[in-house]
Amino acid sequence: MIILAFIFIGVSMLLYVLLGGADFGAGIIEIFTDKKGVNTISKAIAPVWEANHIWLIVIIVILFNAFPEVYSTITQYLHIPIMLALFGIIFRGTAFTFRYYDPxxxxxxxxxxxxxxLFSVFTPFFLGVTLGAVIFGEINTASGISFYQQYIAPWLNLFSISLGLFIVILFAYLASVYLSGEPADEESNKDFKRLSKLILIALVITGGLVFIIAEFSGLHLLHKFIKSPVSIGCGVFATLLLPAFLIALNRNRASLVRIIAGAQTGAILIGWFAAQFPVLVVLQGSPSLTIYNTVAPDKTLLMMIIALFVGLAFVIPLLFYLFKVFKFSEKTNTDY
Amino acid sequence: MDDFLAARLQMAVSLGFHIIYASIGMTMPFFMFVAELKWLKTGKDVYLQLAKAWSKGVAIFFAIGAVSGTVLSFELGLLWPEFMKHAGPIIGMPFSWEGAAFFIEAIALGLFLYGWKRLNKWVHLGSGLLIGIAGVTSGFFVIAANGWMNSPEGFEWINGRAVNIDPFDAMFNAAWISQSVHMIIAAFAATGFAVAGVHGAILLKHKESQFHKNALRIALTFGAIASLIQPLSGDYSAKDIAKRQPEKLAAMESLFETQEKAPLIIGGIPDAEKKEVKLGIEIPGFLSFLAFGNFNAEVKGLDQIPREDWPPVLLTHISFQIMVLFGMIMAAIAILFLLFRWKWEYLLEKPWWLRILTFATPIGFIALETGWMVTELGRQPWIIYKIMRTKDALTPMPGIVYPLILISIIYLILTFLSVYLMRRQIRYVHEKRLNS
Structure with missing residues (x-):
């Protein structure tokens, strides 16, 4: 059951990255597009943006339900970057809605x-920084250390910042891939495609940077990665998909491109989870928080898993229906 | 400002803000559902336009409710990590259900807002109803978690740790039903009055607008029925807390001494130090009657509660008085409305009536907020009633005053902005109607 709860977190995280991430990314892409492109973006994300962001709440609920100490440790010691990300969530969500509904x-x-x-970049950056801090292992729960050591150093470091940057570019990449398949005119399609190639290059570079900085900061990410066969497999898989992606992109196979990009992201995430397993939060000076030493009692897990399964039994078909109506239909007008 | 006060204020600001948008987001879909249903039945275009206009309001309020709700799911841990560490596994289940319901609500909203041309008419109507049902369901679950803070069940507290956790018992705690019923009815009443008030104000300027007349009628029907049921639910709640949380009732009513034939004190300013109420009107025996259905019953006063366990008497008392006062005004307006609808239809268009409704626009939400303050303040000093004190749950991180200031400014700006945007929406609908 513990593993099941862990898988639920992983799956929700993947969906949040693929759906919510692309949604953030759409805002980032907007910086580089013209008015027509902006229109495509607005229409593409409006019907689904609220639903896409609920995966974050699902992750949070599973965390405080099943691994409460993980939740309370993260919220306590990473108060500042989380609060910054939350400000971003407020500003971005409301600005988007206001823009759409201000007649x-x-x-x-x-x-x-x-x-x-602005906050389409800001928010995922701080979400990435928070994630970086969770892995990095500078969180120190000892008492009597300075404010800087306890509440700032864990996240204000090169590794966390590079991961924040990586997440921003990953989201932009996902969005450019999705948008290049949106029903729009030929020209914006081309623009999105060109953009997705450029962003892919940036993504590979920052990805490498994350590993390099990790090595220099004493966090042997690469070492962890090659210790787990699943991680190696995922890494190889994601790399092999790169040429396939470019071929599909050049041949205008929009849905194939989306699937490949999704699979790559999934592989990176699964690889990371496998390398990390069973650790959830790395602490300094005390044993890491794992799924085993923080897990809630069996009864709680069972009840939560039942709730999640029943909930998903309603949510998944509805979600498919929502995407079917708005994402896979030929009509271009979202009649507002 | 000390961190404890700052954290409490931040929680109050965040919840107080979220509750307005969440209430509108969960009840107003029913209004637009009725408007669309009337369109499908009568074929009158004016109802379709109403459903569309309202749906845009719902979209805006829902979005703000969603982001402020996301913030709250983190704030619980940012401000009260010790609370969440223990409470998470106990009350996580209703949050899981709430999450699922909220998810369904968001999907249904997407279908409704953007599916006018893509969905079959009846499927579209169904999606509207689904938003409302899922919204109310999610409200029901999230209040289960708050109910548990008032009536903690489903675990044993041994040496500062919860053992033998049973999430099912925790969810079905004694406070859940009375609290969530009261809250959801309040949301309908407040939203109904607020929406009716806005349309009433426009009708004062544009007397003949059928659009606004229909809007007012649908909204106020919801508001009026809810306002008339609410006193019953309130009575049930009062009897419930008289048994379960006597100090909360004592603080609401400023009852310093345990007594038989306890008086109902209306208004007044309690002084916790001198243990007296200035300027209040006392009705002997009525509190005993309201709490236990018997004029001679003994009601527990604050004298039976250790001083350090008292809720803040002044604020709880005043909040309660305001809630009851506005609740009664709403009930009175509700009776007039239903009477007019039934017998004297022409009175509904009189300017004085519309002026009353305009004036009453915010009172439902004032009652709702003060009611929320009663239940939260009345539980203090506990975050988990008689288990964990609020101050013991506080995050050790210093400087909470800074996020408090930022959050307050942001929510203040958002409040103004949402009003501004509403005005522009209304102006737009109006201009479009004049031009067509």
Whole structure:
């Protein structure tokens, strides 16, 4: 059951990255597109954005339900980056909604758009920084150490920042891939495609950077990675998909491109989880928090898993229906 | 400002903000469902336009409710990590259910908002109803968690740790039903009055608008029925806490001394130091009657509670008085409305009536907020009633005043912005209607 709860976190995280991440990414891409592109973006994400972001809440609920000490440790020691990410979530979500629902296009629209773009970068950056801090192992639960050591050093380091950057670029990459298949005119399609190639290059570079910085910071990510056969497999798989991705992109196979990009992201995430297993939070000076030493009693796990399965039995078909109606249909007008 | 006060204020600001948007987000879909149903039945275009106009309001409020709710799911841990560490495994289950319901609500909202042309009419109508049902369900579950804080069950507390956890018993705690029923009815009443008030204000300027007349009628029907049921639910809640949390009732009513034939004190300013109430009106025996259905029953006063376990009497008392006052005004308006609808239809268009409704726009939400304050303040000093004190759950991180200031400013701006946006939506709908 512990493993099942762990898998649920992994799956929710993957869905959050693929769906919510692409949604953040759409805002990042907007920085590099013209007005037509912006229109495509707005129409593409409006019907699904709220649903896409609920995966984050699912992750949080599973954490405090099943691994409460993980939740309370993260929220306590990473208060600052989490709070910053939350500010980003507020600003970005409301700016997007306001832009969509403000019927008069005057200067207010320019302001909404600016805020939307800014926090589309800001929010995933701090989510990535938080994740980086969780892996990095500078969180120190000892008492009597300075404010800086306890609440700032764990996340204000090169590794966490590089991971934040990586996440931002990963999200932008996912969005560019999705958008290049959105029903729009030929030209914006081309733009999105060109963009996705450029971003892919940036992604590979920052990905390498994360590993290099990890090595220099004494976090032997690569070492961890090659210790687990699953991680190696995932790494190889994601790399092998790179040429396949470029071929599919050049041949205009929109859905294949999306699937490959999704599979790559999934492989990276699974590889990372496998390398990390069973650790959830790495601590300094005390044993890491694992799924085993923080797990809630069996009864709690059982009840939570039942709730998740029943909930998903309703959510998944509805979600498919939602995507079917808006994402895979030929009609281009979202009639507002 | 000390961190404890800052953390409590941040929680109050965040919840107080979220609760408004969440209440509208879960009840207003029913209004637009009725409007769309009327369109399908009568074929009158004006109902379709109403359903569409309302749905945009719902979209805006829902989005703000969703982001502020996401913030809250983290804030519980950011501010009260010690609480969540112990409470998480006990009350996580209703949160899981709440998450699922909220998810369904978001999907249904997406279908409704953007599916006007893509979905079959009846499927579309169904998606509208689903938003409302899922919304109310999620409200029901999330209040189960709050109910548990008032009536902690489903575990044994041994040496500062919860053992023998039974999430099922925790969810079905004694406070759940009375609290969630009261809250959900309040949401309907508050939203109904607020929406009716806005349309009433517009009708004062544009007397002949059928659009606004229909809107007012649908919204106020919801608001009026809810306001008339609410006193019954309130009575049930009062009897419930008289048994379960006597100090909360004593603080609400400023009852310093345990007594038979306990008086109901209306208004007044309690002084916890001198243990007296200034300027209040006392109705002998009525508190005994309200709490136990018997004018002679003994009601427990604050004298039976150790001083360090008292809730803040002044704030709890005043909040309760405001809630009851506004609740009664709403009930009175509700009776007039139903009477007019039944017998004197022409009175519904009189300017004085519309002015009353305009004036009443915020009172439902004031009652809702003060009611929420009663239940939260009345539980203090406990975060888990008689198990864990709020101050013991506080995060050790210093400087909480800074996030408090930021969150307060952001939510203040958002409040103004959402009002601004509503006004622009209304103006737009209005101009479009004039031009067509």
């Amino acid at each position: 008069f296009s005057d200067t207010s629209h320019a302001i909404y758009t600016f805020i939307f773009k």
